[in-house]
Amino acid sequence: MTTVLAIEQAATATKAVVIGGTGRVLAHSTVRVTTRTLADGGMEQDPVEIWHGVRAAARKAIGQAGRRIDVVALATGGGSVLAFDPASGKPLSPVITRQDRRAAGICQELASHAETIAEATGLRLSPQSTAPKLTWLRENLTRDGVVAGLDAWLLHQLTGQYATDAATASRSLLVDLDSGTWDPRLAAVFGLGHEPMARIVANDEVVGEADAFGPRVPVAGVILDAPAALLAQRCLNPGAVNVTYGAGALLLTNLGARPTRGELTCSTAWRIKGARTFCLDGQVAAASSALSWLVKVGVLDRVDALDDSCAKNPGGTVFVPRFDEEGGARLAGVDLSTTGEQIVSAVVYGIAAAVADLYDLAGLKEDVLRVDGGLTKSACMLQAQADLLQIPVAAYPGAYPTAQGAGVLSRLALDRTATLERETQAAPAQAKPVRPKWSADQATAYRDRWREAAGGLRPALVMSAAA
Structure with a gap:
């Protein structure tokens, strides 16, 4: 082997x-x-x-x-x-x-x-x-x-x-x-x-x-x-999507064999057995980097201790990550009763809201959203994403999805009879999905407040090599 x-x-x-x-x-x-x-x-x-x-x-x-x-x-x-x-x-x-x-x-x-x-x-x-x-x-x-x-x-x-x-x-x-x-x-x-x-x-x-x-x-x-x-993540068919939470958040969608032009930008995902598969890229500029800022200003002790300081509900506080070089992050709805835990929760839900907007702009309809990256260790992050998208969210169960994907390709190169479907079966089984706790009305109301705070800072589907 x-x-x-x-x-x-x-x-x-x-x-x-x-x-x-x-x-x-x-x-x-x-x-x-x-x-x-x-x-x-x-x-x-x-x-x-x-x-x-x-x-x-x-x-x-x-x-x-x-x-x-x-x-x-x-x-x-x-x-x-x-x-x-x-x-x-x-x-x-x-x-x-x-x-x-x-x-x-x-x-x-x-x-x-x-x-x-x-x-x-x-x-x-x-x-x-x-x-x-x-x-x-x-x-x-x-x-x-x-x-x-x-x-x-x-x-x-x-x-x-x-x-x-x-x-x-x-x-x-x-x-x-x-x-x-x-x-x-x-x-x-x-x-x-x-x-x-x-x-x-x-x-x-x-x-x-x-x-x-x-x-x-x-x-x-x-x-x-x-x-x-x-x-x-076994996103081998058109429409399958994965979100990676790194310094930013990167949404990548399998487009199959046909590229698209216009508002939705795309590139080559891979070329295998002489055929290219295309993908759609969308990026939220700030994810873990926004949480690192909370550490810097003293609201959060450590990014890896996120769940210890995250309120279950951000209340009326809304955070909008920075989408581009011209627009800075926005924090709205803060009053004298706002706690540090609610601000942490607002940042988490703000990241999730930005990803949800990308998901909607791409016209995606998945039964389960696959996710990977460091922030997927946070139950708060996964719950926020599930709440706002109103679908279950499943984190990659291993620590090295990028290495596993490259490994799949190396085995294909050495064994020309191998197939993607067979080789990706060797990847770890999908983790148990996190299901929404918010109602659809709660999610809609929060995303409406988030969009109002975002104003003209709407995320765009843009090229991004990594998050």
Whole structure:
């Protein structure tokens, strides 16, 4: 049976997870990544530190598992870029993270091309996307080497190949939505027309081989983190949806084989056995980050102690998370009788209300909402989401859905007779759903108050690589 080492390169940490043939997690290790915040809106990381963290986490997890691995899978958050020498792999710049704001000026300069970009890619022009960051990097840091996403550099470190996967590439603003290939017109718009582009590989493709962690093994099952979680949650059919609660909240919906354009933006979820599946992305900018703010101002002791400080009902207090860079969060309905526990509850229900609005805007009709991420450990968060959507909410029962999804793809790559349906059955069984306690009238009344407080800050279905 295949033993997978799944590497998950997230925004703040590297995780290495060893998964057995039955889908059971045999060992795991995490190494934190240092982020340097600059006064001009820059957010940078050291690529050498990241690579050392990948090797350390992987070797520790393999050692704990006590068995040889058969394949290495890779999942990344997307949106982080750097320059590097394609011959040696030596980094030529810091990693410019997805949260870096310095490409905002590039997007303003290209505003007249926004409709063209949206029509070609299915996405919106955003400084969080790869292409504007690559342009900024070229204009401000170095003209040497190649510029690419962090995933492409990690693959180069592992295999020597200059490659990126279909899901990650589709969110770069440089790939045509219909063909799934690099679009030279888009490259020209961003001033990247002469840049060598990475080879786009399928998500069930063997990219190369790696010996960084021991004996040489294939590297296969490369994907963006959010679609990997969608796979782990068995969202294999059109209309199936998963919500990931991280720093923000990301709603991802399986669209099947046909992309959509217009108000609802989409991208490639995965390319498997030669066919692409598309997905709809929607993001609430603040989820656990809003709770971290409550810790900062002294209303909440710790985010992981959320349930100890969360009132069962927020009362008349309403919280609206920040949806974009221009609109700040809003807290309304506070009076002298409002308690700290009600404010905590209002933030939780405010996050849930924003997700519910995304769900409605997408026209979704699920019997059960699947969710994952750190906040799903909170009974208060799950109850709030169930109350406001008026459907049961089921949290992913394991700790590593992204790693599990990447592991599924690596097994598909090694066994061409395998199917998604068969491989995802190895994932943990769905947890018992949390059911609504509020009546439909209560939910409607609260969401009406929330929308009134939100005013013009309505969430939009936008591209987001990760939450």
